[in-house]
Amino acid sequence: MSTVPAGPTPDERRWKALAVCLTAGFISLLDTSIVNVALPSMEHGLGASEAAQSWVVSGYALTFGLALVPAGRLGDMHGRRQAFLIGLALFTLASAACGLAPGPSWLVVFRLIQGAAAGMVAPQTSGLIQQMFRGSERAKAFGLLGSVIGVSTAVGPLAGGVLIDAVGTADGWRWVFFVNLPIGVAAFTAGLRLLPRFPVTTDRRETFDLFGVLLLGSGVLALMLPLVQEQQWTGRLKWALLPVAALLLAAFWVWERRQGRRGRAPLVDLELFSLRSFTLGALISLTYFAGFTTVFFVYTLFLQNTVGYSALAAGLTVLPFAAASAVGAAAGGRLVVRHGRRLVVIGLGGVALGLLGVVAAVELVPGPNVGWATALPLLVGGIGSGLTVSPNTTLTLTRVPVHRAGAAGGVLQTGQRVGSAAGIAVVGAVYFAHQAGPGYSVTAIQLGLLTAVGLIMVALVLAIADLRERRTQPEPARAGERVRGGTAEGGAEEPVRPGS
Template sequence: MLPGEDRTARRVLLVCMAAGATTLLDQAVLNIAVPSMRQSLGATGADVQWIVAGYSLAFGLALVPGGSLGDLHGRKRLFLTGVAVFLLAGVAAATGGGPGTLIGARLVQGAAAGLVNSQVIGTIQDVFHGQARGRALGLYAVTGGVATALGPPLGGALVAGLGPEAGWRCCLLLSSPCAVLTLVLAARWLPPPRRTAGNSRLDVLGLGLLCGCTLTLMVPFIRTPGSGGEALLWGAVVCALAAVFALHQRLRLRRGRQPLVDRALTSSKPYLLGTAVAMAQFGSSLAAFLVITVFLQDGLGLSALLTAAVTLPGAVGMGISSALAWRLVRRIGPRTVTVGLTLGIGAVLSGAVVALCVPTAVLPVALAGTQLLSGVAGGLTVSPNQAQVLQHAPAEAAGVGGGILQMAQRIAAAVCLSAVPAVYLHAASGPPGGSHPRAGYALASGVCAGLLAVALLLSRLRRAATPPPFQGAEPTTRGADVAPVARHVPPARSPHHIPRRNM
């Protein structure tokens, strides 16, 4: 049963889940069609890199501006605009005649997806509180797991059934019906925006500095610098922009203006440490998934469809455990994240052992088992951690708080997707099915296990830094959009349903 105290709240959650499925399905389905798309368009390796990574780059850049605009001016109009632009850009990408058109369309589509998802996180925070918020975030994660699971098999079936030319174009159009349905439901069910009180001027300079910092941080990992001097230059620019942004935020606060990043976020150790946990978990999980898909196809010679079948249990496990994680949260509270991270470390290490010790004939089946365990671990980590982190975001900065969390995850993804596969490719230099690909996969798995161990340490530090639970009435943390949806919680209920006495 969906969380929420009335049918209106449940309808809002359905819209949020539909939006998450639409944007994540589009990203998952494209990877399987990259070879046929490259052959059809005559695209270079750099073109393909920007087609695939440009979506994530634009996605990350749009999160904080989208969250800030949603906090100030309401979420519904921005949500509808983002879904509409996403739909139109997807059609333009599918009908494009050259790599340049496809790159431009994917950049626009990624920015629209970032705008939509920042409104989704803010809306869930507006509508749901306490235990219901954790369940809502868990179901939102379920949609991500289902979309990720369906993407590769659907993409492979389209390419195999329609041929390379029509197949990759239909892959890009696969999310269009979902986008139309999401647009219709959002127009009917999302609550109307409310006018916010106080100063609602947007910090344009702060947004520009933050976007510039994010851009200069992610681009070198998407497109590797040609020399060490160029890499140092990128790093110097990132540090300079970050320093100017921090100075600008302090000056704005001294002048009595609302900074882009609310002071409650920057001064909250649990929020900052929880965001670091999310970065390590998200980056390591994506990197491990990319490494295993490369290993299965290049190292073992499996087809795209068989590779998708091996990785499918991971997505299924994540979907199921995300839906049930709130039950464990009710029993052991924030230690649920610790359990999930511990399982994640065990999953990637067991994958390394399996790759080195299990015969090739049964290796795909054994790796499917480790993927299932990894998916269960992710489901126990992602949504409980999100719920705990976003508890420390005030109502007036709900969208920005969620945007920063997702942007940090995108930055971690760019770094890990560049570094970890490079470790694998450096070690895996041998014939298909030989020992070198196995050793490379084991080494890359060890790197991912190390990142998850860092996340586990940060999770323990966050529990020690979390203040005692608030003992008053349930705060009315409603954002710019929602007044009639989230109802008052009776005084008999705890203001934070996630037990925090051990934090």
């Protein structure tokens, strides 16, 4: 396939190439939540212990998060097309291995590989969007990516419930993984034909920062392990890993600064954090995902374990959120060009309002009808989520140079994975601590959801503070925000909205 210039062209294949990226992103993010409703099937059909079930869920999130930044940097250095296709092929093969696993230990091993492959694919998608699109088209593309993020996370329990209901409890869990195979093969085949071969924009003499990878990987591992294993590792000793994580991440920061002073290519260009739009957007993303992803974890547990819903029925209850999130993200991709950070503020407010509505609904309509009662609040929350994820992603990455887009996307998504793990640990701890014996109680789910709302309110405060401060800054100061290496294309860039 012929080489294309580093920038958008009239060739409509770029939209088809985006569809390939979004398809791969969909199945990799779907696997973060689809297995939640399949855990009883794994216990019944495979004899998976509670510890093995925990690692099937948390191990994927762990290796996903560990792979993001190194994979993004490799894509920056050697080409995002190659990195994307290798990651997608590995993900598809690992999915097949998971479905064929002869025992729980093998399933955990293959699941770890699957998570690392997903972490290899994710940063290439945001990097390719940076290369293929500019201006309003880029915002639209990130809007579609936001739709995929919201829908894939929310629809996972429904998809898992449908498969288990259709195949049966004994082997239903296997089809949770087998469903990736036809989609992965089709996306890989289309990717070979449609993904553009952009010339590598980094200096060919740059070397891969292996010591930086070791420091960052160790720091993220020490940070995420006690979070993802919060329920399984009893006692307080696990929290001793958090100061270890802080020391390792501080050492990583010092090492990367040293790399920069020596004129060597760092794993993460710390100059990115001089961009207000990137730093604030990453913080908003981290805190929002801490609240957003935990909702489906505790709510589906509540419906199945205490109200008595089947896996399919529990999945159906979150469908309003998933559908509304897709609509909201598509609209957000168009509106962010005009409204900037204000749109994120509106979206976060909508999510908080929707979740408060769910808290009220489980109190007012207890029992089997609770799923119907929460449909409208979840619809409101879903629209808000769509107006949050894709506009915030657009605003966060809009001024990042293309030759650092993969690493920047990896940093952003690592924050999302860490936020999700931390949120599940905190909200899960609140939920499990307030469960009241054999009869179901609304207290546990209400307190869990209120904790999630509190995390989302932190993101809202950050967005409001940024919006107010930017209104007091002169336009030239805001428009002049730069990072070493130029603007998003290394030259004049059409901003989404200066300083929005």
